[in-house]
Amino acid sequence: xxxxxxxxxxxxxxxxxxxxxxxxxxxxxxxxxxxxxxxxxxxxxxxxxxxxxxxxxxxxxxxxxxxxxxxxxxxxxxxxxxxxxxxxxxxxxxxxxxxxxxxxxxxxxxxxxxxxxxxxxxxxxxxxxxxxxxxxxxxxxxxxxxxxxxxxxxxxxxxxxxxxxxxxxxxxxxxxxxxxxxxxxxxxxxxxxxxxxxxxxxxxxxxxxxxxxxxxxxxxxxxxxxxxxxxxxxxxxxxxxxxxxxxxxxxxxxxxxxxxxxxxxxxxxxxxxxxxxxxxxxxxxxxxxxxxxxxxxxxxxxxxxxxxxxxxxxxxxxxxxxxxxxxxxxx
Amino acid sequence: xxxxxxxxxxxxxxxxxxxxxxxxxxxxxxxxxxxxxxxxxxxxxxxxxxxxxxxxxxxxxxxxxxxxxxxxxxxxxxxxxxxxxxxxxxxxxxxxxxxxxxxxxxxxxxxxxxxxxxxxxxxxxxxxxxxxxxxxxxxxxxxxxxxxxxxxxxxxxxxxxxxxxxxxxxxxxxxxxxxxxxxxxxxxxxxxxxxxxxxxxxxxxxxxxxxxxxxxxxxxxxxxxxxxxxxxxxxxxxxxxxxxxxxxxxxxxxxxxxxxxxxxxxxxxxxxxxxxxxxxxxxxxxxxxx
Amino acid sequence: xxxxxxxxxxxxxxxxxxxxxxxxxxxxxxxxxxxxxxxxxxxxxxxxxxxxxxxxxxxxxxxxxxxxxxxxxxxxxxxxxxxxxxxxxxxxxxxxxxxxxxxxxxxxxxxxxxxxxxxxxxxxxxxxxxxxxxxxxxxxxxxxxxxxxxxxxxxxxxxxxxxxxxxxxxxxxxxxxxxxxxxxxxxxxxxxxxxxxxxxxxxxxxxxxxxxxxxxxxxxxxxxxxxxxxxxxxxxxxxxxxxxxxxxxxxxxxxxxxxxxxxxxxxxxxxxxxxxxxxxxxxxxxxxxxxxxxxxxxxxxxxxxxxxxxxxxxxxxxxxxx
Numbered sequence: 025x026x027x028x029x030x031x032x033x034x035x036x037x038x039x040x041x042x043x044x045x046x047x048x049x050x051x052x053x054x055x056x057x058x059x060x061x062x063x064x065x066x067x068x069x070x071x072x073x074x075x076x077x078x079x080x081x082x083x084x085x086x087x088x089x090x091x092x093x094x095x096x097x098x099x100x101x102x103x104x105x106x107x108x109x110x111x112x113x114x115x116x117x118x119x120x121x122x123x124x125x126x127x128x129x130x131x132x133x134x135x136x137x138x139x140x141x142x143x144x145x146x147x148x149x150x151x152x153x154x155x156x157x158x159x160x161x162x163x164x165x166x167x168x169x170x171x172x173x174x175x176x177x178x179x180x181x182x183x184x185x186x187x188x189x190x191x192x193x194x195x196x197x198x199x200x201x202x203x204x205x206x207x208x209x210x211x212x213x214x215x216x217x218x219x220x221x222x223x224x225x226x227x228x229x230x231x232x233x234x235x236x237x238x239x240x241x242x243x244x245x246x247x248x249x250x251x252x253x254x255x256x257x258x259x260x261x262x263x264x265x266x267x268x269x270x271x272x273x274x275x276x277x278x279x280x281x282x283x284x285x286x287x288x289x290x291x292x293x294x295x296x297x298x299x300x301x302x303x304x305x306x307x308x309x310x311x312x313x314x315x316x317x318x319x320x321x322x323x324x325x326x327x328x329x330x331x332x333x334x335x336x337x338x339x340x341x342x343x344x345x346x347x348x349x350x351x352x353x354x355x
Numbered sequence: 356x357x358x359x360x361x362x363x364x365x366x367x368x369x370x371x372x373x374x375x376x377x378x379x380x381x382x383x384x385x386x387x388x389x390x391x392x393x394x395x396x397x398x399x400x401x402x403x404x405x406x407x408x409x410x411x412x413x414x415x416x417x418x419x420x421x422x423x424x425x426x427x428x429x430x431x432x433x434x435x436x437x438x439x440x441x442x443x444x445x446x447x448x449x450x451x452x453x454x455x456x457x458x459x460x461x462x463x464x465x466x467x468x469x470x471x472x473x474x475x476x477x478x479x480x481x482x483x484x485x486x487x488x489x490x491x492x493x494x495x496x497x498x499x500x501x502x503x504x505x506x507x508x509x510x511x512x513x514x515x516x517x518x519x520x521x522x523x524x525x526x527x528x529x530x531x532x533x534x535x536x537x538x539x540x541x542x543x544x545x546x547x548x549x550x551x552x553x554x555x556x557x558x559x560x561x562x563x564x565x566x567x568x569x570x571x572x573x574x575x576x577x578x579x580x581x582x583x584x585x586x587x588x589x590x591x592x593x594x595x596x597x598x599x600x601x602x603x604x605x606x607x608x609x610x611x612x613x614x615x616x617x618x619x620x621x622x623x624x625x626x627x628x629x630x631x632x633x634x635x636x637x638x639x640x641x642x643x644x645x
Numbered sequence: 646x647x648x649x650x651x652x653x654x655x656x657x658x659x660x661x662x663x664x665x666x667x668x669x670x671x672x673x674x675x676x677x678x679x680x681x682x683x684x685x686x687x688x689x690x691x692x693x694x695x696x697x698x699x700x701x702x703x704x705x706x707x708x709x710x711x712x713x714x715x716x717x718x719x720x721x722x723x724x725x726x727x728x729x730x731x732x733x734x735x736x737x738x739x740x741x742x743x744x745x746x747x748x749x750x751x752x753x754x755x756x757x758x759x760x761x762x763x764x765x766x767x768x769x770x771x772x773x774x775x776x777x778x779x780x781x782x783x784x785x786x787x788x789x790x791x792x793x794x795x796x797x798x799x800x801x802x803x804x805x806x807x808x809x810x811x812x813x814x815x816x817x818x819x820x821x822x823x824x825x826x827x828x829x830x831x832x833x834x835x836x837x838x839x840x841x842x843x844x845x846x847x848x849x850x851x852x853x854x855x856x857x858x859x860x861x862x863x864x865x866x867x868x869x870x871x872x873x874x875x876x877x878x879x880x881x882x883x884x885x886x887x888x889x890x891x892x893x894x895x896x897x898x899x900x901x902x903x904x905x906x907x908x909x910x911x912x913x914x915x916x917x918x919x920x921x922x923x924x925x926x927x928x929x930x931x932x933x934x935x936x937x938x939x940x941x942x943x944x945x946x947x948x949x950x951x952x953x954x955x956x957x958x959x960x961x962x963x964x965x966x967x
Contacts, residue, residue: 068831068832068833068834069831181920182694183920184920211693211694211858211921212693212858212859212860212899212902212903213693213898213899213902214693214920215902215904216901216902216904219904238831238832239832239904240832240906241903241904241905241906242904243906244904244905244906244907244908244910245904245905245907245908245910264908265908265909268906268907268908268909278833279832279833280906282832282833282835282836283832283836283861283906284836284839284859284861284862284864284865285861285865286860286861286864286888286900286903286905288864288865289885290864290865290866290867290868290884290885291843291865291866291868292865293840293843294836294839294840294865295836296833296836296837296839296840297833297836297837298837300801300803300804300833300834316833534747534748535742535743535744535747535748536747536748536749536750538703538708538740538742538748539740539742539748539809539812540761540765541708542706542708542735542738542739542740543735543736543739543761543762543765543766543816544731544732544733544735544736544765544766545761545765546732546765549765553753553761554750554753557750557752557753558750558751558752
C-alpha cells in the first residue's frame, strides 16, 4: 500500500488556545489513505475528527496552531503557500459537509455555484461547463437537472441539497473527497441513498475518500479501513473487516455494544459507557479512556499507551489491556 | 446497569468554571470616568463650588485660576461649577428618559413578541407612526404647549425612545418564545404571566440593558442638541448642551467655553457606548463555557 | 376503529387532524390518526422528519390546536378543556425534548428549573420542594448538592437531558412524551439516557410515548411501535413482530435503510426510492404510493384503512407484505 499512498497524516497536532487554557483538539495523529481507498474516521462529538479533517484541508480556525506533516500527493499541505493550496482545494481535494444548507450559498442558484466551481478549476467555456454541470447533477441522481440549475438551495429538500453539494465536490474530478458527517442531517432512507451514491461515484472515478462519522454502522460496509478517535487521538486503526471481527481497544468495543440492536428484544438494557469524555483542556496523564474503561488498571492511569501492532496486519491499537483474541466479543 | 454519573467531582476540581474575563484597560477607564461623573453630579451640593448661576460681571471669561479652576463664562459664572451642575441635568435626562423607553417599550415588545397576532400588528404599527413623527417638531410642540422644563424634556425623549426598545424586546422575545424551554413551561401548565416574567424576562433583560446604555449615550447628545437650540432646559440652569451653545458666541475669544463641556460630553458618551458594547458581548451566558 | 382492545387505555387519540398554515399554505401535519396507549406501555412512534410525529406529540398536550378529533387522557377529552382544568391535566403529562440544552432556560439555576413544576402546581412549602428536587435529581443520577446552584451551560448534553428528565418527573406524572430524547446525544451517552428512561419508567410507573426517527432506538424501549408517514399512520404492532414481519412497504424500507455495524452484511444497493413529497400537497390515496414499489391505480384513488394483518398488528396498505 505504501507505493499508492495519496494522503499521509504524520504526527499531526492541533492546539486551540481557549479562555480555559490550551485545547489539544488533535493529539499526535498518524493516518494514511491510498489512492482509490476509503478511510472511515469514527468518533463522538469533540473527539477531534472534524478538527483533523480541517487540518487536512487547512481550513482551521485562525487561532489554531497545527504542527506535524500532511503529505498529499508529495506536497506538505501545512507548509504550502496559500495560493497553491487554494488551487489544490476543490481541484484535487474536495469536501462535503454535514449541513448542505449552510455549505451552499443561499443567494446563488445551483447552476451558478456549480458552473463557477467548474470554470475556476478547469479551462472550459460557459457552454461546456454548463453541460458538465448538467451531467454531474444527473450523475448524482437529481431528476430534471436542466431545470435544477436555475433553482436556489432553499427550493430543494435536504437530500437534494446534499446531492448538489456532492456534485460540486465531484465537479473537478478530485483525487480525495472528504465527507464530514455527510448524512447526519438526513433521514435514514435518504442516508442510504447518499452513501450508495458516494460509493458508486468513488468506484467510478477511482477517487480516495475519507468518511467522517459518529456511526459505526455507516462505516461498516463502506470503508476499507477504519480509524477510531477518542479525545483527540487515534485509539484503534484497522482494516474494516479485521476491526469488526476482533476489536482490541475497549472503547471501540464499548461503542459498538452501546448501539441499540435491531435483533435484540425490546427493553434489553444497553451496555452503556458510564461517564463522559474528559475535558480536552485538562488532558489526563494516562489513557484518556481509563476513567470509563472496565479493564483499566495499573499503568492505564499513569502512562499514555501508544499505538501498537496486533497480530492481524494493519491492525493498530492504543491499549495496555487489549481485549484478548477470542474472548470478550461484542456483548 | 447502573449508569450513574453521581459525582461531578472532575468538574469540582476544575472549580473556577468561569475564568476571569479580560475586559481591557479601556473598559476600566470608561467605568472610572462614569463613576467620576456620577459622583460629582450627585455630590455637587456638597462640593466646595461657587453657585453655577451667580454672575460676576467683573470677571467675564476669566482664564484658569485658583479661584475659578476652569475660568468663568461670558456672564462671569464659574465654569467648573456649571460643568458639574450641567452633568446633573445631562445625567438626569440621559438616564430617566431611557428608563421610560425601557419599561414601556420593553413591556410592549415582550407582549407583542409573545402573544403575536393582532396585538403585535397594532403595537408595531403604532410604533411605526411614532417613529415617523419628526422628533424636533414634537419637542417644539410640547415645549410650546407645556413650557420648558427638565421633566417635559425627559418625557419627550423617553417617549421617542419607546419604539427602539420595543423592537429590541420583541426581536429577543420572538426568538426565545420558540425555544423549547418556553414550550416546556407551557407543557407544565405555567400561566402566561409566569412564562413572561420567569422564563422570558431574565433572557430579554440583558440585551435590553446593553441597549439601554447605548440609548443613554444618544439621549445625552440629543438633550445637548435640544438645549443648544434653546429647546431644552430653561436658562439659567446649566446643561452641557446650553453651555456649548453659549460658548459658541465667544468661540474666537475663549474657545474653551465651548470645548470644555464638549469634551466632558464626548468622554461620557464614549464611556456609555464602550460599557454598553462590552455588556452586549457578555450577554450570552454560555460565553464563559468556551 | 380500535387498534388495541385495551379495556382502559391511558391515552386514546381519535381521528386527530392537525393542520397549520405556513406562508398561506396549509400543512397537513397529522391526518386522521387514531391510536391508543395502554397503562404502563411504551409506544414508539417512528417516521422521517416532517412526517408529523412531533406535531402529534404536541397536539396530545394541546400545544398545537387540533382541527378535529379527540384526545382522551384517562377518560377526559383534552381538546375541549381550557384554562385551569387543562393546566391541571397537563401536570399529569410531561414532555422531554430533543435538544436538552435549548429546553433549559439558560439564565435559571438547575435547582429552580427542576422546582418550577412544583411551584406552578402550588407546592408552597420550600422545604418539601427542595426535598422533592433532591430526590428526583438523585434518581436521574446527578448529585443534587453539586448541581442545583449551577446554570445549564455548565453541563454537557447528556447531563442536561438528565436534568430535563428530572424536571419531567418531579411532579410524578402518569404519562411522558419523549420527543427524540436521544437523537442529539452521542452514542455512548445515548445508551445511558435510554437505560435511565427505562429505569425511571419502572420506578415511577410511567406510560411513555417515545418519538424518534431511529428504529433501533425505538425498538430498544418500546412494547409497540407505530410508523407514521406524511401525517398518517402506516402500521402499528408489537415491536418484535413489526420488525420481524413488517406488513407495510414503508416499514420494510425503513428497516432496510438502517446501516448495520457489520461489514459482512454489505449494504444492498437500495432501490432509488426518492424523497418524501411535501406535506403541503400530499399525494392522493395512499400517501406513500409515490415511493412504493407495489403501488397501483387503487393506491392513487383509495385511502387505505388500518386493517389487522396479524394479531395486534395493523397496516394501512392495499398490498401488504404479509
